[in-house]
Amino acid sequence: MKSLRIDYDESNRTIETVEKASPEPWDAVCERYDNDVHRISDIGDREPYTAVYACYDENNQPVYYLVEEDAALMRMKRKTFLDKLGQGGE
DSSP states (O other): OEEEEEEEETTTTEEEEOTTOOOEEHHHHHHHTTTOEEEEEEOSSSTTOOEEEEEEOTTSOEEEEEEOOOHHHHHHHHHHHHHHTTOSOO
């Protein structure tokens, strides 16, 4: 799974590539943001990327990425969900 850092305007859904951004493994990006990532929307014109995700930093500010979704992403989402099950509310 690849990801690419972008500038994203949620109000009009425009995507601009960050000049010095290069593809990175999506699992490494998720770990960097402590898995505080949220799917924003589908995209269809940026092959091989299929979705825009927001990753939230320690100040709860969004950082946007294009993500190539595949079966490995679905497995990673399920594992993260199961790992976090029962950790809250104490």
